[in-house]
Each structure stands twice: as structure tokens, then as C-alpha cells.
Amino acid sequence: MIKFYFSGAPNPTKVALFLEEAGLAYEPISVDTRKGQQFTPAFLAVNPNGKVPAIVDGDATVFDSNAILLYLAEKTGKFLPPNTPAARGELLSWLMFVGTGVGPFSGQAVHFKHHAPEKIAYAHTRYQYEAERHYGIADARLAKRLYMVGDTYTIVDMDLWGWARMVPYMTGGDEAWAKFPNVKRLVDEISARPAAQHAVALKDKFTFKAEMDDEARGHMFKHLRKAV
Ligand SMILES: N[C@@H](CCC(=O)N[C@@H](CS)C(=O)NCC(=O)O)C(=O)O
Numbered sequence: 303m304i305k306f307y308f309s310g311a312p313n314p315t316k317v318a319l320f321l322e323e324a325g326l327a328y329e330p331i332s333v334d335t336r337k338g339q340q341f342t343p344a345f346l347a348v349n350p351n352g353k354v355p356a357i358v359d360g361d362a363t364v365f366d367s368n369a370i371l372l373y374l375a376e377k378t379g380k381f382l383p384p385n386t387p388a389a390r391g392e393l394l395s396w397l398m399f400v401g402t403g404v405g406p407f408s409g410q411a412v413h414f415k416h417h418a419p420e421k422i423a424y425a426h427t428r429y430q431y432e433a434e435r436h437y438g439i440a441d442a443r444l445a446k447r448l449y450m451v452g453d454t455y456t457i458v459d460m461d462l463w464g465w466a467r468m469v470p471y472m473t474g475g476d477e478a479w480a481k482f483p484n485v486k487r488l489v490d491e492i493s494a495r496p497a498a499q500h501a502v503a504l505k506d507k508f509t510f511k512a513e514m515d516d517e518a519r520g521h522m523f524k525h526l527r528k529a530v
Contacts, residue, residue, distance in 0.1 A: 304328040305358040307348060309335055310505030313367040313405065314355035316464030318501035319492070320371055320457065324380050328357075330504055336511035336518035367464065368401035371457040381460065383452030392451040393458065400461040404440070407433040408465045411472050417514060419526070433472060437482045440466070444484035455492075463492045 306321060306328045308314035321328045333339045333354045340352040349356040349365035356365035357373075364373045375382045383389035411433040414426040440462060443450065450458040466489045470476045479486045492498050511518060519526060 305331055307331050307333050307345065307354050307356040307358075308504065309333055309354050310502075310510060311335070311354065312408070312464045312468055313353070315501055315504075316367050316460050317355045317357070317370050317374075318504050319460050319463065319498055320374050320381065322497035322500045323460070323495070324374065324378050326374070326378070330507070332505075332508040332510065334510050335522055336514065338521035341521070366401070367405075368397055368461060371461055372397065375457045381456045383454070383456055389452055393456070396450050396458045397461060399436070399439075400458065400465070403436045404433070404462060404465050407436055408468065408472055412468070415472065415474060417519070417523070419519075430473065434478070434481065437466065437469065437485055441482040441484045444488055449488070459488060459492060463489055463498070467493060 304321070304326060306314075306317065308318060308330055309332065318330075320326075333345055335354065339345060340349075340354065345356075346352055348358060348363055351365060353365070355367050355370060356363070357370055359373075359377070362373070364370045383393055407429055410425075411429040414422060414429050418425070440450070447453075449455055450462060462485070466482075466485050469478050469482065469485070469489075472478075493502075
């Protein structure tokens with residue numbers, strides 16, 4: 303059975319979506335990042351980067367949501383476009399677009415809007431702008447097609463959904479959806495699927511620390527402890 307190390311954050315939730323969609327048997331193992339459980343020696347042996355998600359599947363250990371989505375898609379043969387060079391090129395390009403663009407910029411946009419102890423206008427504006435620029439690119443693509451690659455629902459849509467459902471939180475309100483109607487259409491379609499509802503509800507079967515207090519900031523934003 304696949305061991306799935308997770309929390310309720312966006313990157314683990316996209317992997318939960320795949321596991322649920324594919325009907326794979328998995329054992330969810332909670333990692334409470336606000337309590338510092340991502341830094342236990344046992345978890346660092348799974349993911350030296352100290353972040354969720356990660357999976358252990360027999361003798362395979364995979365960390366990073368984008369790597370896990372690709373691994374699981376290739377393992378099962380599910381949620382992939384046709385295996386042609388053209389479709390594979392699109393798949394890899396858009397998967398990396400989400401993995402290296404949408405994800406990190408959305409994460410930093412959330413950080414500087416909600417969590418940074420100082421309000422830094424430059425950082426806030428830069429990350430909001432860059433995150434929104436990425437959603438704009440996805441939106442333009444989805445204006446002309448139903449799904450991000452190929453003609454069907456794939457891991458790229460799951461990858462985008464993980465972060466895109468956070469757009470209102472990231473930007474501070476639902477108004478941002480007016481700029482990304484096609485991304486919203488895809489998010490709504492995926493969120494209505496039973497697998498997505500199970501993926502989002504998974505965290506509620508466990509107890510995670512809710513407060514982003516000094517203890518949580520000490521674990522998640524370790525740079526706060528260092529004099530620069
Ligand atoms: N590129 C990684 C990023 C993983 C990541 O940033 N995970 C967050 C939750 S969404 C986390 O574990 N944060 C805890 C920490 O930074 O200490 C992925 O896509 O899996």
C-alpha cells in the first residue's frame with residue numbers, strides 16, 4: 303500500500319486528488335508542519351527537503367507534488383494525454399509551468415499577503431503580479447480548450463487545481479475570479495468531482511494545528527530565527 307505523507311496544504315491535496323481519482327489504496331500519514339513534524343529524522347529520510355507531499359510505494363520514494371503526479375500517472379497509465387512526442391512535450395511543459403511557476407509564485411504571494419511579519423509592499427506586489435501573470439497564461443489557454451493538455455482531464459489539471467482553488471485566499475477576495483473565468487470553470491468542474499471532495503476532506507480525519515503562531519512560524523519560517 304502506498305504511504306502518503308500529507309497535510310491539508312495545496313501541494314499534498316493535488317496528490318490526494320490523484321490517489322482518489324485513480325482509486326489507489328493508500329495509507330495517509332499526517333505531517334503537521336506547524337508542529338515541525340516535517341523535520342523529524344524519520345520524515346527527512348523520506349523527503350530531505352522537509353516538505354509535504356511525499357510517498358513511499360514499495361521500494362520507490364518520491365517527493366514533490368509534481369514528481370509524484372507524474373510517477374503515479376506513469377505507474378497507473380491514468381490521467382495522461384496520448385503517448386505521442388507532441389502530447390508528451392505539452393504534458394512536460396505545462397507540468398513544469400505549474401511546478402516551477404504557478405506553485406512557487408502562489409506560495410510566495412500567500413506568504414507576503416498573509417504571513418510575513420512585516421508588510422513589504424515591493425515583495426507583496428511582485429508575487430501577486432507574478433502569480434496572477436501565471437494564472438492569466440493558464441486562463442488564456444483554457445479559453446480555447448477544456449483541459450490544459452490533450453482533450454481530457456489529466457495530471458496537469460490536477461496540478462493546477464491544487465493551487466488555483468486558493469486564488470481568492472491568495473489575492474484577498476473572490477473578485478480575482480473575474481480575471482480568470484476559464485481557470486475558475488476548470489476549478490469548479492474538478493472541485494465538484496467526488497474524488498476532489500474526498501481529497502479536500504482527508505485532512506479532517508486528522509488533527510492538525512490550526513494556529514499560525516510563534517511555534518508554527520518558528521518551524522515553517524526558520525529564517526526568522528537568523529539575524530541577516
Ligand atoms: N515543490 C514542492 C513544494 C512542497 C511544499 O512547499 N510543501 C508545503 C506545503 S504546500 C510544506 O510542506 N511546507 C512546510 C514547510 O515549508 O516547512 C511540491 O510541489 O511538493
